[in-house]
Amino acid sequence: xxxxxxxxxxxxxxxxxxxxxxxxxxxxxxxxxxxxxxxxxxxxxxxxxxxxxxxxxxxxxxxxxxxxxxxxxxxxxxxxxxxxxxx
Amino acid sequence: xxxxxxxxxxxxxxxxxxxxxxxxxxxxxxxxxxxxxxxxxxxxxxxxxxxxxxxxxxxxxxxxxxxxxxxxxxxxxxxxxxxxxxxxxxxxxxxxxxxxxxxxxxxxxxxxxxxxxxxxxxxxxxxxxxxxxxxxxxxxxxxxxxxxxxxxxxxxxxxxxxxxxxxxxxxxxxxxxxxxxxxxxxxxxxxxxxxxxxxxxxxxxxxxxxxxxxxxxxxxxxxxxxxxxxxxxxxxxxxxxxxxxxxxxxxxxxxxxxxxxxxxxxxxxxxxxxxxxxxxxxxxxxxxxxxxxxxxxxxxxxxxxxxxxxx
Numbered sequence: 001x002x003x004x005x006x007x008x009x010x011x012x013x014x015x016x017x018x019x020x021x022x023x024x025x026x027x028x029x030x031x032x033x034x035x036x037x038x039x040x041x042x043x044x045x046x047x048x049x050x051x052x053x054x055x056x057x058x059x060x061x062x063x064x065x066x067x068x069x070x071x072x073x074x075x076x077x078x079x080x081x082x083x084x085x086x087x
Numbered sequence: 088x089x090x091x092x093x094x095x096x097x098x099x100x101x102x103x104x105x106x107x108x109x110x111x112x113x114x115x116x117x118x119x120x121x122x123x124x125x126x127x128x129x130x131x132x133x134x135x136x137x138x139x140x141x142x143x144x145x146x147x148x149x150x151x152x153x154x155x156x157x158x159x160x161x162x163x164x165x166x167x168x169x170x171x172x173x174x175x176x177x178x179x180x181x182x183x184x185x186x187x188x189x190x191x192x193x194x195x196x197x198x199x200x201x202x203x204x205x206x207x208x209x210x211x212x213x214x215x216x217x218x219x220x221x222x223x224x225x226x227x228x229x230x231x232x233x234x235x236x237x238x239x240x241x242x243x244x245x246x247x248x249x250x251x252x253x254x255x256x257x258x259x260x261x262x263x264x265x266x267x268x269x270x271x272x273x274x275x276x277x278x279x280x281x282x283x284x285x286x287x288x289x290x291x292x293x294x295x296x297x298x299x300x301x302x303x304x305x306x307x308x309x310x311x312x313x314x315x316x317x318x319x320x321x322x323x324x325x326x327x328x329x330x331x332x333x334x335x336x337x338x339x340x341x342x343x344x345x346x347x348x349x350x351x352x353x354x355x356x357x358x359x360x361x362x363x364x365x366x367x368x369x370x371x372x373x374x375x376x377x378x379x380x381x382x383x384x385x386x387x388x389x390x391x392x393x394x395x396x397x398x
Contacts, residue, residue: 046328049232057348065230
């Protein structure tokens with residue numbers, strides 16, 4: 001997995017993810033690429049499955065079992081680098 | 088008699104009642120013990136042209152989308168939805184066994200220590216026979232997409248939440264078990280797995296109702312209303328989360344349906360599913376509401392206070 005430079009990011013995909021998160025907890029505008037989604041309480045374990053399925057829906061592929069770990073979902077940047085950029 | 092004395096006496100009586108119940112449950116478990124490795128006759132194959140799951144338990148039931156599928160497609164969907172149901176039972180059992188293993192021989196749970204042995208024994212059997220079915224006839228156990236990370240920091244609240252989740256999942260699963268055990272259109276092995284699970288779970292649920300009640304009584308005396316409302320919010324959301332586990336895109340994909348995520352989204356939101364969710368949750372909601380633990384409707388929009396986070 002490589003990190004995406006800012007000019008390589010598909011911002012439409014990121015915007016959809018951010019909109020989903022904002023709709024779930026009413027924190028639109030506060031969620032940046034580097035907001036800690038888990039420790040800052042943007043996502044909890046009950047929301048995580050729906051968020052994971054939404055990521056799958058956007059990318060058009062299942063997330064493999066080995067990647068169903070909180071470490072891959074800590075921020076929009078980590079999610080993007082893991083599941084969208086060069087994957 | 089002072090308030091304190093009355094409270095102590097009530098607590099002693101409650102513990103005595105719980106101890107008597109645990110003794111009865113232990114005796115029943117001994118009387119009804121079975122060897123799962125000899126109990127079931129597994130056919131080499133299962134019919135591909137008849138249902139494995141009751142028609143009225145399919146996730147398309149009660150929606151206009153049901154009629155978009157042929158009888159054969161609904162039959163195939165039922166095969167994969169049963170594998171999904173048994174798969175998330177497998178993962179749920181793993182989780183609840185970890186909870187009980189944490190509590191056994193730990194102070195505060197003395198009354199249930201002995202019964203925990205039977206509980207763990209029976210849950211291990213269930214995990215084996217559900218996984219066996221999935222592997223034999225589905226070729227796999229669907230993996231879980233659940234990730235655990237805690238939000239409540241207090242040990243007693245975490246333990247209560249864990250037991251409450253066990254009770255919710257057991258009561259909703261039992262709704263499915265009872266229906267399928269009685270459905271003569273299903274293969275005998277499917278009916279028997281559901282019947283055996285239901286029979287064991289009736290004891291586990293009896294324990295759960297009493298343990299959850301006792302734990303919540305202690306929490307209600309200790310924590311402020313705001314904390315109790317956070318617990319309520321979490322459990323209400325868990326009920327919704329649990330019934331949504333039945334809508335698995337991987338099962339729709341395996342059943343040959345295009346756009347599996349769209350199927351999940353539109354079925355969860357379909358008006359016809361609301362009544363079904365209420366029926367599936369009826370017993371568990373009745374218990375949690377009658378004990379004033381959860382008064383929120385899990386499916387009412389706006390029922391969850393914003394900013395309440397738990398995991």
